[in-house]
Amino acid sequence: MTDRPGNLLEVRDLHVRFGAKEVVCGVSFDIAAGEKLALVGESGSGKTITALSLLRLAGDAGVQGNAVFEGRDLLALSEREMRGLRGGDIAMIFQEPMTALNPLMTVGRQISEVLELKQALTQAQSWLAAIELIASTGIPEPARRAAAFPHQLSGGQRQRAMIAMALASRPKLLLADEPTTALDVTLRGQILELLADLQRQTGMAVLLITHDLNLVRRFADRVAVMEQGVLVEQGPVANIFQAPQHPYTRRLIASQPKRDVVEGAPEANARPLLRAHKLRVSYPTPLPGVRGWFKKGEFIAVHGAELCLVPGRTLGVVGESGSGKSTLAQALLGLLPYQGSVEVVGRAWQAPSARNTPANQRLRQQIQVVFQDPFSSLSPRLTVEEIAGEGLHVHEPALPLPERRRRVAAALAEVGLTEAQFPGLLARYPHEFSGGQRQRLAIARALIVQPRVLVLDEPTSALDVTIQQQVLALLQRLQREHGLAYVLITHDVDVVRAMAHDVLVMKDGVVVEAGSVTAVLDAPREAYTQALVAAAH
Structure with missing residues (x-):
């Protein structure tokens, strides 16, 4: 060189x-x-x-x-x-600001500390300079945000604060x-x-x-x-x-996501596997002053969502953090109290206070979930056999041990994890696998009870591009072979283009646009959808 x-x-x-x-x-x-x-x-x-x-x-x-x-x-x-x-x-911005920032110090104090150390400013001068740096990164109300602790800021604001801190010494x-x-x-x-x-x-x-x-x-x-x-x-x-x-x-x-799904309109007489009508989820919030003694306020996380999902189809739900995507998913899974209706294979969830009834448990066998981060969603204390077979213990407790083991091995093989490739596979622990392999294990755990619907919560966001492509290809193959229906929760427009047949765009708890993936992403009507699509490119 x-x-x-x-x-x-x-x-x-x-x-x-x-x-x-x-x-x-x-x-x-x-x-x-x-x-x-x-x-x-x-x-x-x-x-x-x-x-x-x-x-x-x-x-x-x-x-x-x-x-x-x-x-x-x-x-x-x-x-x-x-x-x-x-x-x-030389300054550095670290990958995860929540772990890089001190949780016991305000953001402004952490920045001003750098200014005092590197530029020999007084405490008063460094505080004013910290506010100016925060303002330069585009955080609104910089003086108020400077007095906030890291957990009181959004992910984007924390990252901007990290940038402000890195730039404090003019590297x-x-x-x-x-x-x-x-x-x-x-x-x-x-x-x-x-x-x-x-x-x-x-x-x-x-x-x-x-x-x-x-x-x-x-x-x-x-x-x-x-x-x-x-x-x-x-x-x-x-x-x-x-x-x-x-x-x-x-x-x-x-290694960009590739589309390999069954195209065309669904069958006219196809029976919906998942349906929601006027779905509304809200949380109580405290009111200021004397009113808060007698009454609670209300934060509406999902407002009037409608969806219908049939076999072999994927519904993509896109939006930024705080848009209501994950809350919608939890309501569909029967994990949150809600208003309106949710039906899984034609049956509604019973009241939230009766979540663990036999009727609800039978519904849970029909709708399973794959989480965003397999490392945190898989117990580090359980072996592969125990993790993959967990659903069988709950839903088919009378199954003989040999048959249970056969089902576990079959489910693992279906997602590409075999004894030939990983000797002693069933006795291994999650930390012995890569991120993509752990996500395959999470998919096997969901599939072993033979569900009709999978809720996929950001299933590839924590993975590298080549591994992401492999996991998406696996999910597409499983859908074609088993007629599975997917609810895909994501903020990645490219993943939606590759996987989804239809899409809901959410903002502040409201579905602002819905339709086929080509209609919504190729010709978005709403300004918010246009901004999402533009940002992806």
Whole structure:
């Protein structure tokens, strides 16, 4: 690699090792002053550990090579010198702001602390400067938000606060580790535009770590692709996307959700498996002042939703966080009190106070759920056999053990988990599998009781693009083979295009637009739907 004039950072032959395991293998790249470089790859490719090693934050890792920043090798500096650079000339935005921000300090105080330390401002000066920084990131009512704790802000506001904190020291290089992964599609676009605008204003260089290729197309000047610790390809964004040279890069770019569902209108006499009419969900809220002593207010989470789902069809429910998608799903699953009606295979849920009646339990066998994050939804203390067979214990307790084991093995094989591939499969625990494999296990757990309807709550949002494609292909195959009906809860418009036949668009608890997926997404009538579709591209 030849050095380019004006390089701010030059990384050469970087190796990172944990014990005998080398996780970064001879990585070399440059970042010019004011340049935006995207480091892309799947989970485990070494992206984040590369960035952390530059700041010497990789724990007990053994790091070798050179990382020259403005003439000084970061890997050879003393810890005292590095403390001067961290949060100063080099700042970092971490992936999950809820864990990166201190929950016991207000957001403004956390930002002002950086200003006091790095810019030697007084407490009063740093507080005013913190409010200005918060305002510069587009958070409304910056003075009030500065006095808020992290849990009192939305996900997008917390991420903006993290950006404000990173920019407090006016860094020359910003390391942004998956800064939009946990955000809705419209918020992703807003954060991306904010970073690009701030980068133009300050002239800082940005190293963006991500697996979101749409982000890379919109944001970066150059891209570097990592696979299993090796930098396999790098170059200008246009060149890499138009003519990728490495097979891994080509596979990443090709890993967009693909549509493979049974098309056409449903049968005219098809019996609905799931129906909701004038569905309304509300929560009591306290009223201010004396009125709150005698009366409660009301927050309407879902207002007047209508839907009808027949075998072999997928209904996509899209909207931002807080739109009411998950509340709608819980009501359909009979887990929340509601007004209106919900029918599963022609039968209504009994009153919420009688949720565990035999009648409701029989309905639960017909409608199952697959959650967003399989790592948190699967018990770490149960084996694969116990997790997959859990539904049989509840719904078919008299089933003999040999038959139960046969059903468990069949369900696992159907989702691509076999004893031949994973020796000792039934005795393994969830932590022994990758994210995509855990999601397959979650799908097997739902399918083993032979439901007619699956509620899929963001089933691929926590997965890399290639794994996402595999899980979507699996769900599409299962639907074709078994005539399953899906309720797909998501904020990813590309996933809806690939999976859904019909779509509901929700905003503030109200269905603002509904219809076939082509009618709604290709020619949206409502401004909110138009904004969602535009943000996806």
